[in-house]
Every structure is written in structure tokens, then in C-alpha cells.
Amino acid sequence: MTSWLTLSLRLLLSWMYVTRGEFVERPRDDSLRSVAEEETVLPCRFQPTDSVVVQVTWFKQTSDGWEQIITAHRVDGQTAFGTWSGRVRFKSSNPTVDSSLVVLSTEVSDEGRYKCHVNSYPFGTFDQEVTLTVWTIPISSLDAVTVVEGQSYRQAASCRSLARPPPLLSWDTELSGQSVNRSWENGAVTAHYSLHPLRSMNGKKLDCLVWHPTLTGPRRHQNQLVVHFPPDSEVSGYSGDWYVGLERAALSCVSGGNPRPQLFTWARLGEALPEGAIPHPNGTLEFGRPLSLSDGGTYRCVAKNDVGVGAAELQISVTEFPERQTTTTEKTLMVVVGVVAGGLLILMLIIIITVTCHQKKKNKMLTRELTEKKEEISTLSRQASFRRMNSVSTDARGATEESIPLRVDGTLSSLGGTRLPPHVPTPSPILQSGELLGQTDEGASRSASATVSPRHSSRRSYPPVTHDDDGDEEDDDDDDEVDEGLGGRASREHPDDRESQSSRSQASEAHSAGYRVTNGTVRFKPGTNPTVVSPHASLVHKAQIV
Incomplete structure (x- = not known):
């Protein structure tokens, strides 16, 4: 039964608020935060429905109940009570429309719970409560302590602050020390910074920073450490x-x-x-x-x-005469000379390096060109050699003696100008081959070798050999001798052969004195030695290329 009654009452009140009026611009969570010594506004605005607001009254909750602060009547006007008089007022000139309360200078003691009470006609009263929290701006200070070098570990600075809620203190410094913080119930906080004093710490930064919600940033108390030390x-x-x-x-x-x-x-x-x-x-x-x-x-x-x-x-030390001091001009001149010398040295090094690089490049080009020339000459030499090997030359005088095979074609004018008869057998003591030596007027020597073979002898026809009473052979056709291999007369022989005719005549006379011909065979004369041909004599052999 009781529960049904309570539920019915709540529904009635809800219906009254909805149908009879309501509070607007209510604070969030019914709580406000303010700062001491600043103006604080407690909101209260009621909008009635089919009713009229007759009176508005503000109360503050105390340990004994609700304390009346101020009231405003539709007809009688406003009235402030007790200690609130002069400290509070309504925000609007028509409190029955806007019943917000203004606290002119908020104090810490103003913190608490407040109630706005509205009387309407004919529907009765309506209440709205709000809780006020009062913060205070920090009150802080910094006390510097003068320390002396050599003292023991001690306090160098002290920072204090008081606020609601309690602030936070810190130090901004590069010194090597330690901070000790303490706090009290009234919101006071202290911080002490201690260190070992050294003269190198003198004048160093030791700032105290105060942090609090009422501040947009930390409050800085600047300070420099003071360290006393003896003179140096x-x-x-x-x-x-x-x-x-x-x-x-x-x-x-x-x-x-x-x-x-x-x-x-x-x-x-x-x-x-x-x-x-x-x-x-x-x-x-x-x-x-x-x-x-x-x-x-x-x-x-x-x-x-x-x-x-x-x-x-x-x-x-005092000397009798002043020492010569280097003037500023001399020093400047020495510096200029040094700079110029250094610049010239650097320039010379650059020139030397440039010339060396150019010469190296040029030498490389010359070496490359020389190598190409050598390769070209070598190629041409090989080609010329191939052409000589593959070509057939009929001119014996255009080839070297080592590369031209020779054969006897003609008469051996070694025995006083007599010719050998054809088909002459050559026994072992008979001269079958000879070394023909020739020398020009300038003293150059020439040599050639010719071998007489029976086969070659059979192919040649020699003029008849006639004998005189002394057994010597004579050649009646010396002046008309023909070189069958070269196809011409004796007058068409090589110029070297013509130049050495006198030498060959002498050699023929020397040979004819030591040889004789018997039955077509040339033999040594008894009691004589073969005549050694002088190296300056020339034996002419007519030969043709085989």
C-alpha cells in the first residue's frame, strides 16, 4: 500500500513539473567550480505553465540546516540576510523571471551546497540545488640560500605554494642535486633543493615551477644559485x-x-x-x-x-735596451707573403700535374700510333714475302746468291782460257767443283759455288779443243763466247764480270801453268802443285737459274 502511494506521489510531482513548469539552464551534474576573489553566478531560472511566480529564495546548507541568503518578492522586493548582505544580489532586475544568484567576491568559505526555492500560485513551490566548489590561485614564493664552496651537502633553495586544490612544484635546472617535497591539509606545498656546493655552480639556473588548474601554464620563479668561494x-x-x-x-x-x-x-x-x-x-x-x-x-x-x-x-726583469718588437705592419706583410707563396706553390703544383697528365696522354697516343705502324709494316712484310715466294723471276741478278740455285753453263776459264770438251769423265783427282771468288774495285768480295754434274755436262755442247805442240789447249773463240743460260754474248754479262776480266785472265794463266789435258781430261802436271787462286782474283761462272 505504501509503495503504491509513493509511486502515485512521484507521478503527481512529475505531472506538476511537466504541466505546471520547469527549471531551464541547469548546470551539468548540478555542480559549479569557481575561483576565490572572483565573481560567481549560481544559475536558477523557472518557466511556469498556467501559474505565476510569487517569491524566490536562496538557501545555503550548513551543519544546522539551511541558512537563508536572500529573497525576492513579487510585490515587496529584495532582502539579503546576515553576513550575506552586500555580498550577494540577483542577476536580473526581475528575479521572478531570472532567479540566478551572484556572489560578488567568492571566498573559500562560500564552498558548499545551495538551493533555489520558487513559490508559484496556485501550484505551490519548486526547488533546484547546486554544489559550489571554490578554488584558489596559488600563492607561492622562492627563498634562495647562499652556499660556500667546500661545505657539506645542504639546501640551496626552497619553494613554497598555497592553493585549493594543492599545487604541484618542480625545479628547472641542470645542477646535480635532489628535491624533497612536502604538503599540508590547508593546501600548502613546499619543495627544498639540496646539493654539494662548487664554484662551477655559481650563477647556474635554479628555477621553481608551480603547476595548478587555475593557471594556463606553469608559473616560473627564476633563481640563480649563489656560491661563495675564495679569490683566485x-x-x-x-x-x-x-x-x-x-x-x-x-x-x-x-x-x-x-x-x-x-x-x-x-x-x-x-x-x-x-x-x-x-x-x-x-x-x-x-x-x-x-x-x-x-x-x-x-x-x-x-x-x-x-x-x-x-x-x-x-x-x-728590466733590460737596459728595449727589444725590437715585430710591428703590426710587418706581421701583416709576413702573412701576405706567406699567402702569396702558398698560392704560387699551389699554382705550380697544378701546372706540373696538368703538364704531366698531358705528356702521359701524348705518350700513350704516340705508343698507340707506333704499335699500329709496326703492325702495318709487319703485315706489308709478310705480304711481300708471300709475293716473292709465289712469283718466278728470270733475272738472276735480282735475287740473292743464297736463294738462287746455280749450275755450270759454259766453259771454266781456269786453265789459261782453254775450254773443257763435252762428256769429259771426272775421276776422283779431277776438279769437279770450284769456289768462284770475285772482288770489285772497292774491295768487296763475292763468292758463289757451282757444281758440275755429268747430267748437266751432257746437255751442253762445247767447242772443239785444239792442242798445240806443247800439249796446251787453246780456245779460238774466246772473244765470241756465248752465255746460253742468259741468251747473250759475253759482252752482255753482268757488269761485275766485265770489271773483273783482268783478274780472271791472271787466274787462268796461273791455272794453265799447273794443269794439262790428256784425252779430254784435265790433270795436274807432274812435279807441280795446284795453283792457289788469289783471293783478289775472280773466277767467272756463267750460270742460269734452275
């Missing part, structure tokens, strides 16, 4: 060129300590500072007079700051 002194102003009479000579004590040194002390080891040497508070030792030989020595500079001291020494 150095003496400058002397480059080994001091001489007697030099004016305005000075030494400077340069130091890189942190903080910068404020006290400088000058001294000369083993003796006092020379007269006229004036120390200045900025660390300069100035010679107020021209230098002398006594100004030499070892000078010491001591710099002091709040952390410690630093000292530096320098040996000073």
Missing part, C-alpha cells in the same frame, strides 16, 4: 718587454673570487717595494716614474674577500 688571483701587465726608461709601467692583480675582493696587498719578495711604486685599492701597482734596473724582482699580490684569500707571484 693572477698578476697581469708584464709580458717580458720592460726596459730602462719605460714610462707608465703598471701591474694589475686580477681575481675571480665571489664576492669580489675588496682588499689588495702588494709586496716584493726579499726587499721592499721600489720607490715610486704606488698600490691602488682596485689592485693596480703603478710605477709613477721611468723604470730602472733596480725595479726588477719577484712581485706578490694578495687578494682577500669574505670567504678567504688568494695570492699570485710574478718575476719581473
Whole structure:
């Protein structure tokens, strides 16, 4: 029974909302988010159906119930209550039409649940609730800590932030250290960065970044680490060129300590500072007079700051005469000469390389041409040789003696001009072959060999041989001798044969003195030796090519 009653009531209320009116522009999930110290609008707009809105009232939920904030009557106007007075108002000048509530300066304490209560006539009241969440913009700070070189591991910077919801803190740095973060219930967060201090860390970036939903990006707190360290002194102003009479000579004590040194002390080891040497508070030792030989020595500079001291020494030598220094013009000239020399060297190398490549190319072309010429000459030589072998020449004088076979054709004029008879048998002691030597007027020697064979002898016809009373043979036709092989008379013989006729005559006389003819056979005379033919004598053999 009770369940049916509850269901009927819900249906009635739904019917009333649908038929009697409804709230429009409702917030999503009935929740809003706002930022402290900014204006906040709580939406509430009711559209009635066949009814009239008489009064609108806003409430805030507390631990004791609902606290009334402000009300607006159709006839009596607006009224704010308690501490809300002056802090809230309706958004529209006609609250019965648009009942949205405006909180002028939102506070963290304003966070909670609110209700918009609408009274209509004649259909009663209608309610709409909304939850407000208030965020705060982070309030953050960075505290830098000055550290000293050589100290133990310690805190170098601290970053704090407070906001709703709690923010997130981080560090942007390249230093080698470690961060420790802490948070509290009120939304406060802290971050401490610790490291081992070194002078190389001085001035390095150590920024704190604050991240929060109310910010479009991280909020950066810039910071540079400060590390104090003792001075590191150095003496400058002397480059080994001091001489007697030099004016305005000075030494400077340069130091890189942190903080910068404020006290400088000058001294000369083993003796006092020379007269006229004036120390200045900025660390300069100035010679107020021209230098002398006594100004030499070892000078010491001591710099002091709040952390410690630093000292530096320098040996000073003063010469009698100034050393010649190379001027800027001379240096420039030397550089120009060096550049020109280098350019010429590079140009020479380029020319040499170019000429060498050209010569190599030319030599290759000449070698190729020479090879082609050799091949051409070799080809022509082989062709000429083939033509000589395949051709038949009838001119014996146009061939070499080694390549022309010879045979005796004629009479052997070796025995005083007598001719051998035909068909003469040749026993073993008889001369069958002879070596014919010839020599020209210039002293050149010629030789040939001819072999007399019986077959060849049978083919030849010799003139008759006549004998005188002394048994010698005579040739009546010496002047009319004909060369059958060459087809002409003796007067048509080779010019060399004609030039050596006198030599052949002498050789014939020498042979005729040692030989005789018996029954057609040439024999040695008893008691005589064969006559040796002089090498300068010429024996003429008439031959023809076989």
C-alpha cells in the first residue's frame, strides 16, 4: 500500500513539473567550480505553465540546516540576510523571471551546497540545488640560500605554494642535486633543493615551477644559485718587454673570487717595494716614474674577500735596451707573403700535374700510333714475302746468291782460257767443283759455288779443243763466247764480270801453268802443285737459274 502511494506521489510531482513548469539552464551534474576573489553566478531560472511566480529564495546548507541568503518578492522586493548582505544580489532586475544568484567576491568559505526555492500560485513551490566548489590561485614564493664552496651537502633553495586544490612544484635546472617535497591539509606545498656546493655552480639556473588548474601554464620563479668561494688571483701587465726608461709601467692583480675582493696587498719578495711604486685599492701597482734596473724582482699580490684569500707571484726583469718588437705592419706583410707563396706553390703544383697528365696522354697516343705502324709494316712484310715466294723471276741478278740455285753453263776459264770438251769423265783427282771468288774495285768480295754434274755436262755442247805442240789447249773463240743460260754474248754479262776480266785472265794463266789435258781430261802436271787462286782474283761462272 505504501509503495503504491509513493509511486502515485512521484507521478503527481512529475505531472506538476511537466504541466505546471520547469527549471531551464541547469548546470551539468548540478555542480559549479569557481575561483576565490572572483565573481560567481549560481544559475536558477523557472518557466511556469498556467501559474505565476510569487517569491524566490536562496538557501545555503550548513551543519544546522539551511541558512537563508536572500529573497525576492513579487510585490515587496529584495532582502539579503546576515553576513550575506552586500555580498550577494540577483542577476536580473526581475528575479521572478531570472532567479540566478551572484556572489560578488567568492571566498573559500562560500564552498558548499545551495538551493533555489520558487513559490508559484496556485501550484505551490519548486526547488533546484547546486554544489559550489571554490578554488584558489596559488600563492607561492622562492627563498634562495647562499652556499660556500667546500661545505657539506645542504639546501640551496626552497619553494613554497598555497592553493585549493594543492599545487604541484618542480625545479628547472641542470645542477646535480635532489628535491624533497612536502604538503599540508590547508593546501600548502613546499619543495627544498639540496646539493654539494662548487664554484662551477655559481650563477647556474635554479628555477621553481608551480603547476595548478587555475593557471594556463606553469608559473616560473627564476633563481640563480649563489656560491661563495675564495679569490683566485693572477698578476697581469708584464709580458717580458720592460726596459730602462719605460714610462707608465703598471701591474694589475686580477681575481675571480665571489664576492669580489675588496682588499689588495702588494709586496716584493726579499726587499721592499721600489720607490715610486704606488698600490691602488682596485689592485693596480703603478710605477709613477721611468723604470730602472733596480725595479726588477719577484712581485706578490694578495687578494682577500669574505670567504678567504688568494695570492699570485710574478718575476719581473728590466733590460737596459728595449727589444725590437715585430710591428703590426710587418706581421701583416709576413702573412701576405706567406699567402702569396702558398698560392704560387699551389699554382705550380697544378701546372706540373696538368703538364704531366698531358705528356702521359701524348705518350700513350704516340705508343698507340707506333704499335699500329709496326703492325702495318709487319703485315706489308709478310705480304711481300708471300709475293716473292709465289712469283718466278728470270733475272738472276735480282735475287740473292743464297736463294738462287746455280749450275755450270759454259766453259771454266781456269786453265789459261782453254775450254773443257763435252762428256769429259771426272775421276776422283779431277776438279769437279770450284769456289768462284770475285772482288770489285772497292774491295768487296763475292763468292758463289757451282757444281758440275755429268747430267748437266751432257746437255751442253762445247767447242772443239785444239792442242798445240806443247800439249796446251787453246780456245779460238774466246772473244765470241756465248752465255746460253742468259741468251747473250759475253759482252752482255753482268757488269761485275766485265770489271773483273783482268783478274780472271791472271787466274787462268796461273791455272794453265799447273794443269794439262790428256784425252779430254784435265790433270795436274807432274812435279807441280795446284795453283792457289788469289783471293783478289775472280773466277767467272756463267750460270742460269734452275
